[in-house]
Amino acid sequence: MLPRPEVTPLTEPYWSGLAAGELRFQHCRDCGNAWLPARDECPRCLSRSHDWQVASGGGRIISWVVYRQAVHEAFVERIPYNVAIVELDEGPRLITNVDAREEELAIELPVRLRIDEDDGLHLPRFTLAGGRWSR
Amino acid sequence: MIAGVGHTAYGKLPGRSPTSMNVEAVRKALADARVEKDAVDALFVKYPTSGHVPMYGQVVAEALGVQPRIGGVWDQGGATNISMLSFAAMAISHGQCEVAVVTTADNPRTGTRQAYERAWGDDAPFGWFGTPAGYAMIARRHMEEFGTTHEQLGEIAVAARRHGATNPDAQLRAPITLEDFTQSRPVVDPFCRDDCCLISDGAAAIVVMSRERARQLGAPAPVPVLGFGQGQTSWEVAQRPTLTETAAAVSAHTAFAMAGIGPEQVDVAQLYDCFTITVLMTLEDYGFCRKGQGGPFVADGALQLGGALPTNTSGGLLSETGMPGMQLVLEGVRQMRGTSVNQVPGAQTCVVSNQGGIMHTHSTLVLGQE
Numbered sequence A: 001m002l003p004r005p006e007v008t009p010l011t012e013p014y015w016s017g018l019a020a021g022e023l024r025f026q027h028c029r030d031c032g033n034a035w036l037p038a039r040d041e042c043p044r045c046l047s048r049s050h051d052w053q054v055a056s057g058g059g060r061i062i063s064w065v066v067y068r069q070a071v072h073e074a075f076v077e078r079i080p081y082n083v084a085i086v087e088l089d090e091g092p093r094l095i096t097n098v099d100a101r102e103e104e105l106a107i108e109l110p111v112r113l114r115i116d117e118d119d120g121l122h123l124p125r126f127t128l129a130g131g132r133w134s135r
Numbered sequence B: 001m002i003a004g005v006g007h008t009a010y011g012k013l014p015g016r017s018p019t020s021m022n023v024e025a026v027r028k029a030l031a032d033a034r035v036e037k038d039a040v041d042a043l044f045v046k047y048p049t050s051g052h053v054p055m056y057g058q059v060v061a062e063a064l065g066v067q068p069r070i071g072g073v074w075d076q077g078g079a080t081n082i083s084m085l086s087f088a089a090m091a092i093s094h095g096q097c098e099v100a101v102v103t104t105a106d107n108p109r110t111g112t113r114q115a116y117e118r119a120w121g122d123d124a125p126f127g128w129f130g131t132p133a134g135y136a137m138i139a140r141r142h143m144e145e146f147g148t149t150h151e152q153l154g155e156i157a158v159a160a161r162r163h164g165a166t167n168p169d170a171q172l173r174a175p176i177t178l179e180d181f182t183q184s185r186p187v188v189d190p191f192c193r194d195d196c197c198l199i200s201d202g203a204a205a206i207v208v209m210s211r212e213r214a215r216q217l218g219a220p221a222p223v224p225v226l227g228f229g230q231g232q233t234s235w236e237v238a239q240r241p242t243l244t245e246t247a248a249a250v251s252a253h254t255a256f257a258m259a260g261i262g263p264e265q266v267d268v269a270q271l272y273d274c275f276t277i278t279v280l281m282t283l284e285d286y287g288f289c290r291k292g293q294g295g296p297f298v299a300d301g302a303l304q305l306g307g308a309l310p311t312n313t314s315g316g317l318l319s320e321t322g323m324p325g326m327q328l329v330l331e332g333v334r335q336m337r338g339t340s341v342n343q344v345p346g347a348q349t350c351v352v353s354n355q356g357g358i359m360h361t362h363s364t365l366v367l368g369q370e
């Protein structure tokens, strides 16, 4: 079974957003900063006043790795698999997987959000914006 | 001045607690400095990553039977040791203490290595685990931005393994070729096994004091500390605005300014090599070459004895011991004393780097001669 995130009152809007089909990020009402993962305070102006906004779904690859051996038992059957950093068009960055062949991956490549239901979790993953679905 | 150095065996030390290993390393460092333990009035201890104990500095002080005026436990991951040395030196220069012991011990090999394999926050469902992957993420970005190749990273491992092969204290005394390196077991692309440091039990310690006190106590071979510096970034890898520049630049700038020298005056280097990419980026951030030119710089054996900048002359984390950093300080001291098994002839200045987290923390040490 995939490891479960620890859902707290702070992160609950994030996970329930995914279940509802949208990727949400935090946005500061005082300075306009936007970020993930969820925090109590804006790391730029330290305000506690923030709301959740919905990502448009566009982004780009900052970097990626490909696991050749599993660190956790849940991933033994999944290797090789990639983990990527994606920057959303709205600014926040997140850890994710990109559904693409290894040789297609490159930095700065445009990607598109796809919320997967996987092992009972709703996970924000990405496909190549110009590319095809590989499964 | 670093007046004394000591270390335990490196590798698998079953049954040895970090406290016991700390005591052994400190006993040897005091003997090397020819200082009685009653002279020790400051004790700086790196927390053991594998098992943190509250007030661990007092645990080690009690085991040593010393009553420090100042000290405690410091946590900057792999940057901790040079950082503690820096604070010890500053405390000494302000009259807060006279003889400081800085020590580190851990047993991730026979104990637990969970700390290095943990998931990052809520990102475990994506399979995002472990320290190697964090560095691999940075390495990939460097390769894509600057054309750095895995073979170039391999030059760093080949040099370290060649140096470690002649070091009788090294945990891994097996030189490799570039082909061995590229053929080693894939771990997390772009890294294979030989990009990654060893996992080791062991301890190492140093004794720090002023030049005057070293003379009074008759320390036989004190090595001057010419400069030190530190730098930090708070962002996790995924949030860091740039992946290819690190706080090493700030740290080195501070240390070189204090020493009054530049990178061109460095004769030998001991650069933290938890992963090959760390050395490559430290070379760039320290100014040994321009940003992005680390790959070409390390090619053709520049880091080996007789090369442009002999580096990690006792084998580093890749070959001597995976201990986080103090072994590099010890090798710097040996190079300045002229007692390294891979002595760089006529070396007058040695730079040492320590680095922690996923390039979160950095510390730099410049050693010289009297």
Ligand SMILES: [Zn+2]
Pocket (backbone or CB within 6 Å): A028, A029, A030, A031, A032, A033, A042, A043, A044, A045, A046, A047
């Ligand atoms: Zn704000």
